[in-house]
Amino acid sequence: MNYGIIGGRKDSGISLVHKKSLDMIEGTKLVCGCFSRNTEINFETGRFYGFAEDRIYSDYEIMCIAEAAREEIDFVIVTTPNDLHYKICKLFLLNNINVVCDKPLCLNHNEAEELYKLAEEKKLVLAVTYTYAGFTAVKKMKDMIKSGAYGKIVSVNAEYIKDSFVSALRGETKKQWRIDPKHSGVSHVTADIGTHIENFVYYITGMKIKRLVAVTNNFNHELDLNSNIIVEYDNGINGAYWVSKVTIGESNGLKIRIYCEKAMFEWSFNDMGKLKIIRMNGEIEILEFDENILNAFSNIYKNAILAIQGNKDSEYPNAYDGYLGVKFFNAVIESSNSKQWVEL
DSSP: OEEEEESOOTTOHHHHHHHHHHHTSTTOEEEEEEOOSSHHHHHHHHHHTTOOGGGBOSSHHHHHHHHHHHTOOSEEEEOSOGGGHHHHHHHHHHTTOEEEEOSSOOSSHHHHHHHHHHHHHHTOOEEEOOGGGGOHHHHHHHHHHHTSTTOSEEEEEEEEEOOTTGGGGGTOOOOOGGGOHHHHTTOSHIIIIIHHHHHHHHHHHOOOEEEEEEEEEOTTSSSOSEEEEEEEETTSOEEEEEEESOOTTOSSEEEEEEEESSEEEEEEGGGTTEEEEEETTSOEEEEEOOOOHHHHHHHHHHHHHHHHTTOTTOOOOOHHHHHHHHHHHHHHHHHHHHTSOEEO
16 A cells, blocks of 8 residues: 655654554555645655655646546555645545645535535545544444444533643644634634544544534634533434633543443543443442554554455445534634534
């Protein structure tokens, strides 16, 4: 499996995570890329990866045309700012190249719907890196709940809280594309990390959000930095989500609690190797797994690669999952603005 990367200069943490996780899969090879609008950084990154100069591209459109003609790459990874996801994914799909895209898939649900229908029509893989579905503990939770042994789901509680924009409370922010509406559309925190919660719960339970009501806080900045959301699923069950980047002392605080009739299941990123189960009689069970973020990413890629190779039963976060995520964060902002429930 040969692949290319768009975005992800060599000092970009997320692109290195992609690369290292793929290095764990035998037979994968990074062979080309378009890494930065800055020509010097772009070629410096390509040389860092050991490419010949004709496989380092100054523009993703040139890269797509050239690589489609070569017929030597099996997929491309998109790690650019969010506003470019739609254009890049569409172009490569139209040229019969599979795509793995960082979340969110794009900025609005019309674009997202077009992409997932295009992937279906072309019979190509369009994967979205909702990483947490790759953890073994999370898969175990899904299987245990799906078995029915613990009864029906009663309620869901989830939070994803970080401290990366606490400076905004003092009227300061880092200058970066993630909080610029030009690159991130209508949402920052809900689109960036809130979509992980939406996908996590959907992956575990299969429950789709029917409607939601939300309040968001911008703290005198253009995009949301804190969101509190009540959701109603298609089966009538309710859930509560809290998403924030202004919570002091929290580095990557994703935590999910799913309450069933006979047990509660809890998983936290900060204790990623443990799945906690509390039963009706008060018994507490801790299941332990050997987990790390690279393994989770690698598991997502393994399944996406199996799908590229023709395994129709391979399970990975796909374009439809990405579409649901885009609908979710747009609905949150719409609800916060209108102060009303919004149907999805």
